[in-house]
Amino acid sequence: MSNEYVTLVSSDNFKYVVDKEVASISTVLKNSQGFEEGKTGRINLDMDGDILECIVEYLYYHYKYKDQAESGDVPEFNIPTHLALELLVKADYLDI
Amino acid sequence: MIPAGRRSKIRPPRKSLISSSAAAENSTTDAVIDFDKNWSVLANAISQIQNKNVSNLSYEQLYRKAYVLVLRKFGEKLYNNVAIKIQNHLLFKRKKLLSNLNSESFMSSLLQEWDEHLQSMKFISDVLMYLNRVYVKENKKLLIYDLGIQLFKDYIIKCNHDEVGFKVVDVVLDEITRSRSGQVITSNMYITKIISMMELLIEGNEMQLYGENYYQTVFEPKFLSSSGTFFQNLSQEYISYNSGSKFLHLTTQFIKDEENRIKFYLPSSTYPKLIDLMNNILIKDKLDKMMLESNQGLEYWLKPITNNIFDGNDTYHFTDLKLAYNLNGRFDDEYQLFRVRLREAIVNAGNAFPGIVRNSIEASKKGNSTAFATKWIEIVLKFREQMNLVWKDSFDQNPLLEQTITFAMRDFINGTKRNPVNAPELLSIYMDFHIKQQGKSKEMTSGDPTQELIENSIQFLRFIKDKDAFEANYANHFAKRFLNSKNSQNKDIDIEEMILGKLSEEMGTSSLDKVIKMNKDINSSRDLTNEWKKYLLKNTKLNLVELDLKICNVNDWPKSMTKDYKSFTKSEEPTSFKWPRQLRSTMSEFEEFWSNGKKNDNKSLYWSPKFGSMDLRITYPSRTYEFNLSTYAGIIMLLFAPQSTNPDGSLVSAFKEQKQLTYLEIVELTGIPEQELKRHLQSIAVAPKSRLLIKIPMSKDVNETDVFKLNEKFKAPSVKVKVLTVSSATTKVKKVSEQEEKEEVDSNITEGRKIEVNAAIVRILKSRQTIKHNQLIEELIKQLSNRFQPSIILIKQRIEDLIEKEYLKRDDEDRTLYHYIA
Incomplete structure (x- = not known):
């Protein structure tokens, strides 16, 4: 699984190629693999590119530090203030 | 806090996500229509999933539909619609399933439906994940996946009074029964799968699950009851062979097979229940009967x-x-x-x-x-x-x-x-016999037979309850062995010492007190014999008869043997016992030696011809023999010794003297008690191997008119002849003396027990001061059990005895309480 990638596509057609394992942090992205998205390797998401970028960044951030979460030795993740509310909604949607 | 200098506006979330589909319609959307449209897409997707067309569905879109519906507060409606959708699907499947007539294909189709159902439920639940996360959680409903299992249970298995459920249970039970009957079945995998399916079908409603699953509520009871019936029939069959061995083998084999079977098919929770059932029916109810079966x-x-x-x-x-x-x-x-x-x-x-x-x-x-x-x-x-x-x-x-x-x-x-x-007596007899046997055997055997005898005896002794009775019997035999033995050979003594040592180890020295005292006499007798011999050498008194001494303290030896010890002293009464003149000088010499001994002050010495033996050398016309005979017999023979001398001073041959004595003459000359005399005369004049004398007339019994003379024709195969004393002439006499002996042993036992019970009572009371009657009895039985089994009557008598002797007294108020009187 580690060498497989999925392509996340935003509503304004930005594409992000993400490691499948990283994407699977989101239950929604993970579940989608049983469906058509699993076959095509492409997941169309109804969100803007800047939001999706932020989400992908977070997914990698989360993946990188997941083992250190216990020790608390994790740098802060910067959220652009103007996106904060929308990110909150998207995160709920993706179950992150 | 956000730094004041960098104020930035928070962008509101885009509405499009929620309203995108509605926006596409480009109308003021009615929420209901919105729901119907979205639902029809989802319903279609569910059908697709159930038809295994998952890979053509866009998850993101479906997920978003469900998401939107949940956000629009259509959660409940969606949930119910999904349930109905699945339910209809299952009802349809059920019909198809029931069209399977063959039980194996029925099973396999059911399993296939089950697998597919689980698979599709997995996808459906993925699609409806947002519903799970929000609506289900808030309303505490069953997760979609669990709902699917519930529906499967309700609309496939339990629908129409468990039609499918009972059918599959029956099929499985049939298969297991076939397997039990020894048939090979091919449905093993189905069975285990069906059973794990049933375990997943948990009873409950759409709000929550109860603990019990279908396996536990339906299958297991049915299984156990059908197994019970099967076991009943089977064990009836096993019993009907009327053979204990066959029953054992068949039952054991069946149990072994059944255990493997059960381990393979059934969850471990059923295992102990079935084993219990099997043990009860196949073994517990039958084993006793089969063990008592007369055939095998x-x-x-x-x-x-x-x-x-x-x-x-x-x-x-x-x-x-x-x-x-x-x-x-x-x-x-x-x-x-x-x-x-x-x-x-x-x-x-x-x-x-x-x-x-x-x-x-x-x-x-x-x-x-x-x-x-x-x-x-x-x-x-x-x-x-x-x-x-x-x-x-x-x-x-x-x-x-x-x-x-x-x-x-x-x-x-x-x-x-x-x-x-009478085990104690028999053991004593057994030991007596073997000790004598080993004493007799000529060559100096290695310790083995003795060791073996000791081991056997000790082993046997451990089984004996009344050890005191054994001791009394053993003491008696011990005394007899010593007093009747020909001479105190070292070897005999070694055996006795070894056995005595072992017995003391086993039972404690205090209980063998009597035997130990006797043994002391034996040892000192041997020493005395040696001293006496040295004394003779020193004083050159060589014309005396050789003595081998056995000197016993009267009190330590069995009374039945020692009671008449005084009756053989020299007295002037005509009927009293007369020691032969040949012995008298030796006897008086020894008496003098003995009474001069330092240790023997205040002791009197009595000679007892009842015991011991005599070695005589008698020259018969054929040759000279060395006889070993009992003291009495020897004394009789001495009467026939030549008395007159030839002119040259040498003794006249006894055969020339041709001495003849009548029975009455012998009585008068010896003073041997009548019964004994008759017995010993039989030994030397009637017994065919040792006819030293001739009795006239020749007959078995000795009468007063009989005449005795030396047997000129006596012959024996070897120079050394041991004259065995015949047992008492009449059985009546024998019985009387045996009876007497037995009575003495018995009375020794009884007396010993009295003393032991008394001692035990005093011991107990000394430590407790006061004790209840029942407690005392209990304690006594416990303390004495390794010696003998005291009877309650004996204990009561002893308590009375001690009360009389003022060792204890009854409590004034509570008559069952005893106090110790110091």
Whole structure:
């Protein structure tokens, strides 16, 4: 699984190629693999590119530090203030 | 806090996500229509999923539809619609399923439906994940996946009064029954799968799940009841063969198979229940009956043990015993049933021994108590040895079983009212016989036979309850052995010492007090003999008769032997005993030596011709023989010794003197008591091998008118001749003396017990000061049990005795309470 990638596509057609394992942090992205998205390797998401970028960044951030979460030795993740509310909604949607 | 200088506006979330589909319609959307449209897409998707067309569905879109519906507060509606959708699908499937007539294809289709259903439920639940996360959680409903399982249970398995459910249970039970009957079944995999399916079907409603699953509520009870019926029939069949061994083998084999079967098919929670059921029906209710089965039952399994005592060729039924033992162990780790029956069987076998011994003795016509005792004890010891083999081989060396065997043996060894055996006396006789045997054997044997005798005796002694009775008997035999032995050979003494040592180790020296005192006399007698010999050498008194001394303290020896010790002193009464002139000088010389001894002040010496023996050299015309005969017989022979001398001073040959004595003359000359005299005359004048005298007329019984003279024609195969004393002339006399002896032993036992009970009571009261009657009795029995079994009557008598002697007194108010009087 580690060498497989999925392509996340935003509503304004930005594409992000993400490691499948990283994407699977989101239950929604993970579940989608049983469906058509699993076959095509492409997941169309109804969100803007800047939001999706932020989400992908977070997914990698989360993946990188997941083992250190216990020790608390994790740098802060910067959220652009103007996106904060929308990110909150998207995160709920993706179950992150 | 956000730094004041960098104020930035938070962008509101885009509405498009929620309203995108509605926006596409480009109208003021009605929420209901919105729902219907979205639902129809989802419903279609669910059908697709159920038809295994997952890979053509866009998850993101479906997920978003469900998401939107949930956000729009359509959660409940969606949830219910999904349930109905699935339900309809299942009802359709159910019909198809029931069209399967063949039970195996029915099973496989059911399993296929189940697998597919689970698979589709997985996808459906993925699609409806947001519903799960928000609506289900808030309203505490079942997760979609669990809902799917519930629906499967309700609309496939339990629909129409468990039509499918019961059918599949019956199919599985049938298959298991077929397997039990020894048929090969091909549905093994189906069965395990169906059972795990049933375990997942948990009872509950859409709000929550109860603990019990379909397997537990329906399958297991049905399974257990059908198994019960099966076991019943099976065990009836096993019993109908009327063979204990066959029952054991069949049952054990079936249980083994069944255990494997159950382990393979069923969850471990059922295992103990089924094993219990099986143990109860197949074993517990039947084992006892089968052990008591006359055909190949416990008795039959134990039979070789008895047989092998005599022949040694029978095959042991180790396996049968082991199986029976193991079967009992399956439902009772204390093996109570088996132990009770084993004990009975051993006691029965053991109770038959005396009869067997009596028969074999009568057959060989050597009927006496010695033969009985030795044979019986040998049999018992062999039996024990063989039971030990069985114990090792069949009973896992279980200490409980060893105890049972020991108790059972103790039971029959100590005898029952129906089957009285006097074990203490018999053991003493057995030891007496073997000690004498070993003393007789000419060559100096190695310690082995003695060791063996000791080991056997000790082993046997441990079975004896009344150890004090053994001691009394042993003391009696010990005394007789010593007093009647020809001479105190060192070897005999060694054996006695060794045995005495071992016995003291086993029972404690205090209980063998009597024997130890006697043994002391024996040792000092030997020393005295040596001293006497040295004294003679020193004082050159060589014309005396050689003496081998046995000097006993009257009080320490059995009264039946010593009671008349004073009657042989020289007195002037005509009927009294007269020591022959040949001995008198020696006797008086010794008396002088003895009374000068330092240790012998205040002691009187009495000679007792009843015991001991005499060595005589007699020259018959054929040759000179060396005779060993009893003291009395020797004294009689001395009457025939030549008395007149030839002119040259040498003694006239006795045969020239041709001396003849009548019975009455002998009575007068010796003073030997009548019964004894007759007996010894028989020994030397009637017994064919030792006819030193001729009796006229020749007849078996000795009469007052008989005349005796030397037998000129006497011949014997060897120079040394041992004259055996015949047993008492008339059985009546013999019986009287034996009776007397026995009475003495018995009274010794009784007296000893009185003393022991008294001592024990005082001991107990001394430490407790006050004690209740019942407690006292309990304690007494406990303390005395390794010596003998005190009767309650005896204990009560002893308590009265001690109250009389003012060792204790009853409480003034509570009559069952005793106080110790210091």
